[in-house]
Amino acid sequence: MLKLAILGFLHDRPLHGYELRRHLAALTGHVRPISDGTLYPAIKRLETDGLLVRETEPGTTAAPRHTLHLTAAGRTALLDRLRDPEPLDISDENRWFTLLAFLRHLDDPTAQAAVLRRRLAFLAEPASFFYDGDRPIGAEEFTDPFRRGLLLIARATTEAERAWLDATLAELGG
Amino acid sequence: MLKLAILGFLHDRPLHGYELRRHLAALTGHVRPISDGTLYPAIKRLETDGLLVRETEPGTTAAPRHTLHLTAAGRTALLDRLRDPEPLDISDENRWFTLLAFLRHLDDPTAQAAVLRRRLAFLAEPASFFYDGDRPIGAEEFTDPFRRGLLLIARATTEAERAWLDATLAELGG
């Protein structure tokens, strides 16, 4: 998820680590902040893999800024990941939102629609949180207000997203 | 999150590892499946910490079943965690849902209401995903349908949850 987000932000324009950190904080930091100890090793991994290059700027500021540029391989890796996301990118809400944030980079409405349809298929799968043996327990059955709320909220969010997916798929045409 | 879920399920009744695995799969597996290599070490950690005990049943089945029982310390740990959740338990959706699933174990409406109010406060914090400098960019400004959708969905889910929180807080009285 971090890798995806870094590649996605750098696709827009080169950034140095600190700017990247602020972008990431805005995107996912509200829910789950990322630490320096996570970000800088991640940058190094991407550099080792040849997906980005550092260009040292003899900056006006304290530490020498390393401006990060996406390489051709980096752009390819991003587009591949967007075109063919891992199952967890589809099912996990945090990952899915990250994917959505950069899906516009995939400059192909058909491929974009295919990704949205995968999410739609995931949302259509029957899934309850609690079972009595094999029988799923519905929200209405709970006297416990918290488990009832859990199911009601999940249902509401699924419906909201489904509506948006349907509308957007129609827009994308096909 | 795994620790919380294990303690929560065992509070209802003793289970052996395999049953626990199925319960966990129902609760969070749809979004993020947990593997054996995660579950069994987690059980061992809880045992080492004295929060649960294993009782070996000379079972009818293949491997000897270890029925897991929550100790008094385990019950206390669960209730402490529910009463005073970590910030990530409040902000991260997966963790928050897990917490909601077991909040009924906290047999004190005032304490339950306090937890719900923390979530409400979190949802009230202004937070956008994208900024132009310091100015948050609203959903309507995006021509990109995916980022626009991201913000619209986030807004809809927040509103749904806020409505439920308000209603439930009124129910809990105070």
Next chain:
DNA sequence: AGACCATACATCGGCATCGAGGTATAGCAA
């Protein structure tokens, strides 16, 4: 009789992440 799957538990290497700490410089306020 043989193949296969579900049940049931466990270990191991590898890796991503976290939190804490460290090293600088610049600018502003007490």
Next chain:
DNA sequence: TTGCTATACCTCGATGCCGATGTATGGTCT
């Protein structure tokens, strides 16, 4: 001049998680 904050980068140990693999047995299907 002392201290605080922001900018900017980096390292390290500990921990937790994942995927692969191993070891059993019992039941079902063919």
